[in-house]
Amino acid sequence: MTVGREPTVDTLHPLARRALAGLEPYIPGRSAEEVTARYGIREPSKLGSNENPLGLSPRARGALIAALDRIHHYPDPDCSELKRLIAGRLGVTPANLCLANGVDNVLTCLGLAFLDPGDRCVVAAPTYTAYASRALLLGAMPVEVPLTAWRVDVDAMAAAADGAKALIVCNPNNPTGTIVGQPDIDRLLARVSQSTLVVLDEAYAEWVDDPAFPDGPTLARRHDNLVVLRTFSKIYGLAGLRVGYAVASPGLVACMERVREPFAVDRLAQAAAEAVLGDDDYLRSAFENNRAGRAFLGRAFAEMNLESLPSQANFVLVNLGRPAADVAEQLLPRGVIIRPGALWKLPTWARVTVGTAGDNIRLVSALADVLGRPRPAPGG
Ligand SMILES: *Cc1c(COP(=O)(O)O)cnc(C)c1O
Numbered sequence: 001m002t003v004g005r006e007p008t009v010d011t012l013h014p015l016a017r018r019a020l021a022g023l024e025p026y027i028p029g030r031s032a033e034e035v036t037a038r039y040g041i042r043e044p045s046k047l048g049s050n051e052n053p054l055g056l057s058p059r060a061r062g063a064l065i066a067a068l069d070r071i072h073h074y075p076d077p078d079c080s081e082l083k084r085l086i087a088g089r090l091g092v093t094p095a096n097l098c099l100a101n102g103v104d105n106v107l108t109c110l111g112l113a114f115l116d117p118g119d120r121c122v123v124a125a126p127t128y129t130a131y132a133s134r135a136l137l138l139g140a141m142p143v144e145v146p147l148t149a150w151r152v153d154v155d156a157m158a159a160a161a162d163g164a165k166a167l168i169v170c171n172p173n174n175p176t177g178t179i180v181g182q183p184d185i186d187r188l189l190a191r192v193s194q195s196t197l198v199v200l201d202e203a204y205a206e207w208v209d210d211p212a213f214p215d216g217p218t219l220a221r222r223h224d225n226l227v228v229l230r231t232f233s234k235i236y237g238l239a240g241l242r243v244g245y246a247v248a249s250p251g252l253v254a255c256m257e258r259v260r261e262p263f264a265v266d267r268l269a270q271a272a273a274e275a276v277l278g279d280d281d282y283l284r285s286a287f288e289n290n291r292a293g294r295a296f297l298g299r300a301f302a303e304m305n306l307e308s309l310p311s312q313a314n315f316v317l318v319n320l321g322r323p324a325a326d327v328a329e330q331l332l333p334r335g336v337i338i339r340p341g342a343l344w345k346l347p348t349w350a351r352v353t354v355g356t357a358g359d360n361i362r363l364v365s366a367l368a369d370v371l372g373r374p375r376p377a378p379g380g
Contacts (some may be wrong), residue, residue, distance in 0.1 A: 006138070010166075011219060016290060019136060019137055019138070019139050020137075022055065023133055023136055023137060024129075024133065024301070026110070026129070026130075026133065027343060028049070028050035029046075029048030029116075029337065029339050030046075030048055030332070030337045031046075032044050032046050032337070034099075034271075035332055035335070035337060038332070039332060039333045039335070041093070041192065041333075041335040042275065043335075044303070044332075044335045044337055044354075045335060045336045045337065045355050045358075045359035045362050045363060046336050046337065046353075047336060047337055047349075047352045047353040047354075047359060047363060048328075048337040048338050048339040048352075048353065049239070049353065050089035050174070050220070050234060050313070050314055050315050050351075050353045051234070051237070051239045051353065052234065052235060052236070052237035052239075052245065052286055052314075053353070053354070053355040053356045053359055054237060054282065054285060054286050054289065054356070055369075056237060056238075057236070057237055057272075057275070057276045057279045057282040058279070058282065059206070059275040059278065059279040059282065060152075060237070060238065060272040060273075060275045060276040060279065060343055061280070062275065063272055063275035064268055064271060064272050064275075066271065067267055067268050067270075067271035067272075068268075069315070070267065070379055071267055071268070073262055073267070073268075074263055075254050075265060075266050075267040075269075075270055077262040077263055078185075078269065079099045079265050080094070080269055081270070081274055081336060082099065082243075082265070082270050082273050082274050082277075083097045083099065083252075085274055085277050085278075086245065086277065088091070089277065090247060091215040091217065091220055092217050092220070092247055093250075093320065095250040095253060096217075096220065096221065096247055096248060096249070096250065096253060097245055097247060097253065098245060098246040098248070098253045098256040098257055098260065099243065099244070099245040099265050100244060100245065100246075100260055100261075100263070100264040100265065101242045101243070101244075101261075101264045101265060101269075102231065102233060102242040102243065103201065103229050103230075103231045103233070103243040103244030104130055104244070105242070105244065105264060106229055106244050106245060106246050106256075107130055107131065107134050107229075108134060109255065109256045109260050110134075110163050110197075110199065110227065110246070111134045111138045111140070111164075111217055111255045111258045112136070112259040113136065113255040113256050113258065113340055114137070114165065114166060114197055114255065115135060115138045115139075115140040115141065115165060115166065116139075116140070116165070117138065117139030118139065118140065118141065119135075119140040119141070119164075119165035119166070119206065120140070120141050120142075120143050120163065120164040120165060120166075121135040121140050121141065121142050121143065121164065121165060121166045121167070121168065122142075122143045122145060122157050122160045122161045122164050122167040122168070123135075123142050123144055123145070123167075123168050124145055124146075124147055124153070124157065124168075124169065124170065124173065125144035125145065125146050125147065125344075126147070126175060126176070126344030126345065126346065127152075127168075127170045127173055127174065127175075127344075128169060128170050128201060129344070130173045131168045131170075131201075132144070137168075140165070140238070142301050143160050143164065144178065145157045145160050146328065147173075147176065150176050150178055150309055151173075151176075151178045151180070152170070152171070152173055152178070152180050154169070154180055154184045154185070154188040155187070155191075157169070157188070158187075158188050158191040158192055161192050161193070161196050164196050165195075165196065165197065166196065166197040166198075166199060166286075166367050167188075167192060167197070167198050167199070168199040168200075168201060169185075169188070169198070169199070169200050169201070170201045170203075171185075171200050171201065171202055171205075171213075171214075171216075172204045172205075172207070172311070172312045172313040174203070174204070174313070174315070174351075175317050175339075175341065175343075175344055175346075175349075175351040176309050176311075176314070176317050176364045177204075177309055177310070177311025177312055177313040177316060177317060178209055178309060178310070178312065179212070179213055179312045179316060180214075181210070181212035181213065181214065182212055182213070182214040182215075183212075185200070185214045185219065186214075189219070189226065192225075192341075194224070194225050195225075196225065197223070197225055197226075197227060198223070198225055198227070198228065198377070199226075199227045199228075199230065200214075200216050200219075200228045201214050201229045202228055202229060203229065203230070203231045203233070203234055204234055204312070204313035204314065205230065205236060206234065206236075206283070207287065207290050207291075207312065207314045208312045208313075209291060209312070210312055213312070216228035217247045220247045220248050220249070221249075223249075224249045224251065224252070226248065226249075227246050227247070227248040227252060228243065228246065228247040228248070229244065229245070229246055229247075229258070230245055231243070231244040231245075232244065232269075232272075232273050232276070234314060235283060235286050235287065235290075235314070236273065236276045236277075236283075237276065237282070238269070238272055238273060238276065240272075241266075241268060241269040241272055241273070242265075242266075242269060242303075243265055243269045243270070243272075243273045269324065278326040289354075289357075290314045290354050290355065292357070293354035293355065293356070293357065293360050294311055294314070294354050295316075296360055297313075297316050297352065297354060297360055297363075297364070298310065298316065299309070299340055299376070300360075300364045300376040301316070301318050303376035303377070304367070304368060304371070304373045304374075304376055305373070306318050306319060306320065306321065307319040314353060314354045315351050315352060315353045315354060316352055317341075317346075317349055317350070317351050317353070318349065318350055318351075318352060319348055319349050320348055320349065320350055320371065321348055321371075322348060322368075322371075323340075323347055323348065324338075324340035324341050324342070324346075324347060324348055324349055324350040325340040325342055325347070327340070327350065327370055327371070328340040328350060330370045331363075331366050331367070331370060334362075334366035334370070335362065335366070336359075336363050336366045338350045338351070338352045338353075338361055338365075339351040339352070339353075340368050364376060
């Protein structure tokens with residue numbers, strides 16, 4: 001069990017690649033184990049990492065236990081059965097899929113396959129920080145395009161993409177929870193050159209209820225420069241197992257398969273992912289729990305006079321009106337973990353994951369306590 005963080009070494013070893021000097025270390029959300037060890041709270045509400053608060057799907061649990069009997073065998077390097085199941089669900093073929101050790105690993109594969117040193121890679125700001133750090137690691141140059149009114153500005157991004165090798169849109173965007181609708185994505189794809197790779201990171205797609213949200217996998221079948229990313233870490237509740245994938249043309253997929261590690265998705269991860277794909281009861285409960293919780297948090301923040309953004313994902317970005325890192329620290333002994341916004345240069349904002357109804361009430365009361373505001377009425 002890891003408790004707290006290892007002390008970090010600030011100076012780089014002289015043998016390190018030059019690209020490492022430009023990288024900020026990734027600061028993950030706090031772990032439940034850390035809060036338990038520090039404050040003796042057995043079940044903290046872990047609302048800092050956008051995981052599924054319902055825990056492991058019962059079907060996935062059964063599949064994991066069954067898979068243990070063959071754990072001494074290497075996994076299927078092609079994830080054939082899992083690819084067949086995903087392809088069936090999305091209406092694509094297995095040749096349209098590249099599976100790896102989480103979307104983070106898919107991003108590494110994309111970089112290794114497509115980014116040369118000096119290539120420009122257009123990203124929004126703020127967005128998921130892994131895009132820029134992966135580009136920098138490979139000697140490529142992230143070009144940041146600010147959001148307009150908290151939304152990804154596809155026209156400004158398309159304009160910045162002239163001569164760029166890649167353009168990445170996180171949809172819904174982390175940390176804002178806002179989406180880019182079908183007409184905007186269509187316009188983006190029409191404007192951007194075929195020699196620019198367009199990546200849509202749809203890690204949160206399964207939580208969306210806005211009908212304007214585009215059908216990424218269908219678009220990926222039609223556009224030879226488009227890659228759509230999906231993960232089992234969010235609605236499928238398998239963040240600890242690490243499975244993510246790309247949907248793209250067979251030509252793009254073949255490039256990623258060349259750089260991917262052969263056994264990137266382990267045996268347990270494949271078994272659990274195969275099982276949870278068919279666990280419709282679990283997925284429906286997760287979706288409904290999130291839709292209700294997201295609305296509850298939006299109302300509660302409004303009652304507390306805190307500005308928050310309308311979200312299509314399983315998190316809400318909220319302005320706490322004072323340094324969010326301090327507030328986050330004060331929430332820990334109250335058993336609540338949130339993600340302060342310094343990571344995205346939004347120091348008074350925090351991103352909170354929608355939890356169970358119990359988690360959400362715990363968050364709102366703890367926050368009212370720390371901020372010295374009246375508690376909003378319970379319910380929802
Ligand atoms: C959580 C998240 C991912 C990470 O997915 P993994 O499959 O767990 O690596 C990818 N993209 C975004 C935008 C995320 O928020």
